[in-house]
Amino acid sequence: MAFDVDEALLAAVNVFWAKGYDGASVKDLTEAMGINSPSLYGVFGDKRSLYLKAIERYASNDACAPLVAFETEPEIAAAVRAFMEAAIGYATEHESGARGCFLTSCVSTSAGEVEGVEPLLRQAIEETDARLAARFDKEKAKGCLPEDFPSLERAKLMFDLRQGHVFRARAGLERKSMTGDLDHRVRMVLA
Amino acid sequence: MAFDVDEALLAAVNVFWAKGYDGASVKDLTEAMGINSPSLYGVFGDKRSLYLKAIERYASNDACAPLVAFETEPEIAAAVRAFMEAAIGYATEHESGARGCFLTSCVSTSAGEVEGVEPLLRQAIEETDARLAARFDKEKAKGCLPEDFPSLERAKLMFDLRQGHVFRARAGLERKSMTGDLDHRVRMVLA
DNA sequence: GGCATTTTGTAATGAACACTACAAAAAAAT
DNA sequence: ATTTTTTTGTAGTGTTCATTACAAAATGCC
Numbered sequence: 001m002a003f004d005v006d007e008a009l010l011a012a013v014n015v016f017w018a019k020g021y022d023g024a025s026v027k028d029l030t031e032a033m034g035i036n037s038p039s040l041y042g043v044f045g046d047k048r049s050l051y052l053k054a055i056e057r058y059a060s061n062d063a064c065a066p067l068v069a070f071e072t073e074p075e076i077a078a079a080v081r082a083f084m085e086a087a088i089g090y091a092t093e094h095e096s097g098a099r100g101c102f103l104t105s106c107v108s109t110s111a112g113e114v115e116g117v118e119p120l121l122r123q124a125i126e127e128t129d130a131r132l133a134a135r136f137d138k139e140k141a142k143g144c145l146p147e148d149f150p151s152l153e154r155a156k157l158m159f160d161l162r163q164g165h166v167f168r169a170r171a172g173l174e175r176k177s178m179t180g181d182l183d184h185r186v187r188m189v190l191a
Numbered sequence: 192m193a194f195d196v197d198e199a200l201l202a203a204v205n206v207f208w209a210k211g212y213d214g215a216s217v218k219d220l221t222e223a224m225g226i227n228s229p230s231l232y233g234v235f236g237d238k239r240s241l242y243l244k245a246i247e248r249y250a251s252n253d254a255c256a257p258l259v260a261f262e263t264e265p266e267i268a269a270a271v272r273a274f275m276e277a278a279i280g281y282a283t284e285h286e287s288g289a290r291g292c293f294l295t296s297c298v299s300t301s302a303g304e305v306e307g308v309e310p311l312l313r314q315a316i317e318e319t320d321a322r323l324a325a326r327f328d329k330e331k332a333k334g335c336l337p338e339d340f341p342s343l344e345r346a347k348l349m350f351d352l353r354q355g356h357v358f359r360a361r362a363g364l365e366r367k368s369m370t371g372d373l374d375h376r377v378r379m380v381l382a
Numbered sequence: 383g384g385c386a387t388t389t390t391g392t393a394a395t396g397a398a399c400a401c402t403a404c405a406a407a408a409a410a411a412t
Numbered sequence: 413a414t415t416t417t418t419t420t421g422t423a424g425t426g427t428t429c430a431t432t433a434c435a436a437a438a439t440g441c442c
Binding site: 018019020021022023098099100103104105106108109110111112113118121122124125150153154156157159160161162163164165166167168170171172173178180181184185187188191 | 369
């Protein structure tokens with residue numbers, strides 16, 4: 001039976017997320033993916049290529065969940081809050097059991113060692129910044145935010161705050177230790 | 192000649208920082224440390240024990256540089272800014288060439304896999320939060336901040352903002368892309 | 383100076399690593 | 413139905429891994 005490539009790739013994300021690139025063996029990967037190593041090499045190329053594909057998949061899907069929350073909530077302050085809450089929830093209660101964020105908590109480690117990783121990280125950051133800023137620009141066009149509202153800087157601010165939550169979650173801190181100041185943070189973003 | 196244990200440990204930090212725990216071989220470590228493997232095992236125990244000691248050393252020394260900047264600057268707003276600038280500088284221009292922060296960019300990855308790491312990370316975070324909060328409490332006692340100023344929450348905010356810069360630095364983004372909004376961030380920390 | 387300890391230098395150990403080979407079975411394509 | 417492609421299942425390859433052994437040299441301690 002031909003295996004479901006996307007399902008296998010998602011399984012690979014979860015292994016890399018739990019163990020990092022060097023800590024995840026091809027045996028770990030093939031077991032989680034439910035395929036044999038010749039199939040892994042046949043379809044994905046090699047371990048590093050699989051890793052790059054895993055990063056791309058994560059960056060274009062999972063990492064976007066808080067973005068989607070931000071984009072779909074109609075009122076902007078509620079949208080900022082939704083982003084933060086989604087990010088915290090995602091980092092503390094992922095269905096795979098992994099904590100933090102694959103990109104920040106694992107892929108970062110290999111940025112200087114595995115060729116091709118750093119550009120992907122940079123791209124993911126820049127695209128997230130841009131996507132967050134685009135929502136702010138929409139609010140400005142509607143007159144809900146001032147014309148001189150610094151969309152990109154506030155987008156970066158939201159992204160940076162998320163990284164703090166991610167690190168805390170990875171270190172095992174409780175969700176509720178991260179939710180006490182969200183009102184202030186939302187105000188900070190929209191000030 | 193007996194080797195300098197602290198110098199060797201610092202060299203180990205730099206290797207682990209560049210390659211992560213699994214990516215750093217004992218050969219890499221002994222070469223950088225300038226000792227032979229029986230000495231590494233004799234003095235430090237084994238690779239994992241060395242790693243834990245490297246984390247502790249980093250957490251009690253290097254990770255503290257922005258804290259020291261925050262604690263030594265007499266005026267509180269300038270102190271907050273000094274923290275941010277020191278954190279950015281540290282993450283982008285470390286003398287070893289490493290980018291980001293050892294704890295966030297590398298140690299995080301092994302949090303769920305290497306026994307003993309997660310408690311150290313948690314401790315480092317909590318101690319940093321407390322140390323930042325202590326400076327705020329001092330300012331409150333002096334009457335420079337309001338009595339109801341939420342020291343711990345703002346300490347956490349500063350720490351979380353730092354994580355954003357750390358991730359960007361690790362991904363290779365330029366220092367100047369991170370410094371455009373510091374005024375706003377300082378204001379929000381003290382609001 | 384003599385003895386004890388540490389370090390060097392080197393080699394070895396057993397296991398694990400990423401990746402490939404290949405025949406048979408299964409699935410997909412025609 | 414036949415042919416082609418993919419996958420399974422298994423084993424093998426050469427290298428690397430963390431760690432230990434051990435003799436000789438160097439250093440530290442009394």
